[in-house]
Amino acid sequence: MQRPPARIGEALAAVETPALVVDLDAFEHNLDLMANAVRGSGLALRPHGKAHKCPDIAKAQIARGAVGICCQKVDEAAAFVAAGIDDILLTNEIVAPAKIARLAALARSATIGVLVDDAQPIADLSAAAVQAGGTLDVCVEIDVGAHRCGVAPGAAAVPLAQAIAAAPGLRFRGLHAYHGAAQHLRQPSQRLAAIEAASAMAAQTKALIEAAGVPCPVVTGAGTGTWQLERDSHVYTELQPGSYAFMDADYGRNALAPDEHAFEHSLYVLATVMSTPTPERAIVDAGLKASAFDSGLPQVHAVRGLDYVKASDEHGVLQVDPARGAPALGDRIWLIPGHCDPTVNLYDWIVGMRGERVECVWPVAARGAVG
Amino acid sequence: MQRPPARIGEALAAVETPALVVDLDAFEHNLDLMANAVRGSGLALRPHGKAHKCPDIAKAQIARGAVGICCQKVDEAAAFVAAGIDDILLTNEIVAPAKIARLAALARSATIGVLVDDAQPIADLSAAAVQAGGTLDVCVEIDVGAHRCGVAPGAAAVPLAQAIAAAPGLRFRGLHAYHGAAQHLRQPSQRLAAIEAASAMAAQTKALIEAAGVPCPVVTGAGTGTWQLERDSHVYTELQPGSYAFMDADYGRNALAPDEHAFEHSLYVLATVMSTPTPERAIVDAGLKASAFDSGLPQVHAVRGLDYVKASDEHGVLQVDPARGAPALGDRIWLIPGHCDPTVNLYDWIVGMRGERVECVWPVAARGAVG
Numbered sequence: 001m002q003r004p005p006a007r008i009g010e011a012l013a014a015v016e017t018p019a020l021v022v023d024l025d026a027f028e029h030n031l032d033l034m035a036n037a038v039r040g041s042g043l044a045l046r047p048h049g050k051a052h053k054c055p056d057i058a059k060a061q062i063a064r065g066a067v068g069i070c071c072q073k074v075d076e077a078a079a080f081v082a083a084g085i086d087d088i089l090l091t092n093e094i095v096a097p098a099k100i101a102r103l104a105a106l107a108r109s110a111t112i113g114v115l116v117d118d119a120q121p122i123a124d125l126s127a128a129a130v131q132a133g134g135t136l137d138v139c140v141e142i143d144v145g146a147h148r149c150g151v152a153p154g155a156a157a158v159p160l161a162q163a164i165a166a167a168p169g170l171r172f173r174g175l176h177a178y179h180g181a182a183q184h185l186r187q188p189s190q191r192l193a194a195i196e197a198a199s200a201m202a203a204q205t206k207a208l209i210e211a212a213g214v215p216c217p218v219v220t221g222a223g224t225g226t227w228q229l230e231r232d233s234h235v236y237t238e239l240q241p242g243s244y245a246f247m248d249a250d251y252g253r254n255a256l257a258p259d260e261h262a263f264e265h266s267l268y269v270l271a272t273v274m275s276t277p278t279p280e281r282a283i284v285d286a287g288l289k290a291s292a293f294d295s296g297l298p299q300v301h302a303v304r305g306l307d308y309v310k311a312s313d314e315h316g317v318l319q320v321d322p323a324r325g326a327p328a329l330g331d332r333i334w335l336i337p338g339h340c341d342p343t344v345n346l347y348d349w350i351v352g353m354r355g356e357r358v359e360c361v362w363p364v365a366a367r368g369a370v371g
Numbered sequence: 372m373q374r375p376p377a378r379i380g381e382a383l384a385a386v387e388t389p390a391l392v393v394d395l396d397a398f399e400h401n402l403d404l405m406a407n408a409v410r411g412s413g414l415a416l417r418p419h420g421k422a423h424k425c426p427d428i429a430k431a432q433i434a435r436g437a438v439g440i441c442c443q444k445v446d447e448a449a450a451f452v453a454a455g456i457d458d459i460l461l462t463n464e465i466v467a468p469a470k471i472a473r474l475a476a477l478a479r480s481a482t483i484g485v486l487v488d489d490a491q492p493i494a495d496l497s498a499a500a501v502q503a504g505g506t507l508d509v510c511v512e513i514d515v516g517a518h519r520c521g522v523a524p525g526a527a528a529v530p531l532a533q534a535i536a537a538a539p540g541l542r543f544r545g546l547h548a549y550h551g552a553a554q555h556l557r558q559p560s561q562r563l564a565a566i567e568a569a570s571a572m573a574a575q576t577k578a579l580i581e582a583a584g585v586p587c588p589v590v591t592g593a594g595t596g597t598w599q600l601e602r603d604s605h606v607y608t609e610l611q612p613g614s615y616a617f618m619d620a621d622y623g624r625n626a627l628a629p630d631e632h633a634f635e636h637s638l639y640v641l642a643t644v645m646s647t648p649t650p651e652r653a654i655v656d657a658g659l660k661a662s663a664f665d666s667g668l669p670q671v672h673a674v675r676g677l678d679y680v681k682a683s684d685e686h687g688v689l690q691v692d693p694a695r696g697a698p699a700l701g702d703r704i705w706l707i708p709g710h711c712d713p714t715v716n717l718y719d720w721i722v723g724m725r726g727e728r729v730e731c732v733w734p735v736a737a738r739g740a741v742g
Contacts, residue, residue: 001372001739002446002739002740002741002742003446003742005742014469016467016469016470016742017467017742018741018742019742050684050685072684072685073685075373075374092645092685093645093646093654094645095643095644095645095700095701096387096388096643096701098385098387099387117646117648118646118647118700120700121700143648147652147688148646148648148654148683148686148688149645149646149648149654149686150646150648151648152648180683272466272467273466274463274464274465274466274520275464275488275489275519275520275521276489277488277514277519277520277521277522277523281518283464283519283520285741286741288663288665288710288712288713289712289713289716289741290741292659292664293663293664293665294659294664294665294682311665312519312551313421313443313712313713314421314443314444314463314741315519315520317518317519329466329489329491329492330466330467339659341659341660341684342659342660342684345660345717346716346717346739346741347739347741348739367739368372368373368717368718368719368738369373370373370389370656370657370660370661370685370717370718371373371374371376371387371388371389371390
């Protein structure tokens, strides 16, 4: 774990760069907006911890009414349980026996859910839960359009639900019906069509499972790009958005319908100009190891005439519009990452700024928890 | 820091995934090949520690004759000095006063070099070195074609060299003339033209500095794609390759001239098949947080008919050729990362395999050392 880039109470100028910085006013606005928009709907809000990997943020979400959080990895869940989070849904399939054993051990001190999309791991999960003396909640993942994991919607899910319901140490909870690809469809009409289709598949599958005599209380899914659609679907019972707390350049490219809530960018990579070799070019100290590049380059925030056009491992190249003056050595540049989740995973610390003052420095406790 | 994914002496099957794995036979072949090819040339080999961030690897390079290592960040250098590496060139400009002070403090216990491409930081570096009671070696960076940092070659470098030579606590060492963009030019003729031009610019600049009465003993640069060209240039005195220890999918796309030495892939992301939802699709547990994607997708190693075609945060989608049988849940897949440096930066541990046995588990001590 690296040295924190700032100390509580310091001024912005003292924050060492590159640093992962959260604008706390925007961040809290986002948390409040989501909590208020779900409260009263009858749905559970279970924000995704893979986006922030940070127990302090999970606690802020739970304090606003979230029932718990989601994770993707056993080691992520372990980090959150160690920090006192006691209700976690691992929205992923786990097949390695050592990981299943660790997951079952966590269920002794927290409510732990996990997914299956194949009969084979059910016996392993059951044996591990019995061995650990706990109970694992299990959902069947169905593929509602993401074409990643998940059995086909409909009849294929029924025998899995029955096998889970019959397995010692396991409790069948329902369906995981997450349409990841829908989050980044740019037009509201595309997202609506995708989630209407997903909702119909989930509803049909739930009906088949219940017709087979297995109660199916939960349908869980949704992300930052579509959560209002799942909320209003009359099918989903639980929402899993994660990125809404931070937002990123890629989510910024989604067109919004008039009735869609807009979240604010709260997550930045704070960088410093370290070289000004020509009037048209400035170099910042944040490159491929300071921001994720799978969804494009970071964007320069709130400065016209400066564009982040190229990255190497430790450098970012800014193109300077000749109409503005070139930045000076030492100038601070705020970058909006292309994709928040893998950017957060690069940092050991999140610096929370209230205006120009460091209010908190949160450990990214589950950074690098790939296992 | 996460739990290590393996223990020394374990079999391959016990390594938890995703894991960053080095094939030690290929790795040592690469280290030996480079060391032997530079030994006797009169040039110094100073491999780049930004590629591996791992003191154990730095020590293996120095044991084979390297004079020390390069780093890009002050916190990287600090991690290597703490592990006993005593000769480090920071191939980067440092402008923040707090970082300059930390760098100067390192020079009390190690030989530390750093770059400048602007007059402004020279006074800060000098004051910090005097304050710390040590000496900082300083090179002037010239832009020999990478168009990143660096002053223009020629006359612009002379006053910087003079100012460094005159500054208390600083020692002018020479020129940093690294052409990063040349490393990935695909054709040998393109790389030759780029390095011939870079060598000419470095030679001319060195002559101007020496004509002004300032000795310029060092010309340092070169990377894995071009090091033989700088070695044979009669201009460069020191070589900085880093990726050669590991290689990656992007370097694999370079065409080689008949006389160019070929390094072997030694670095892999070991992944596990966690879902087999359809005969044409298998999902592995290594996605955007397990490999860098700036230089393309990882490649499946040594298996025909399986292609890594898509990634999300924690998932990789493999397309299965119908002509082969689908992989089974739990199967291990070896992935060659698109770009080694930022991939290594995702992991806390490197697992060294000798055949089917874990021989070492090395901490990536400078992982996340962005500052």
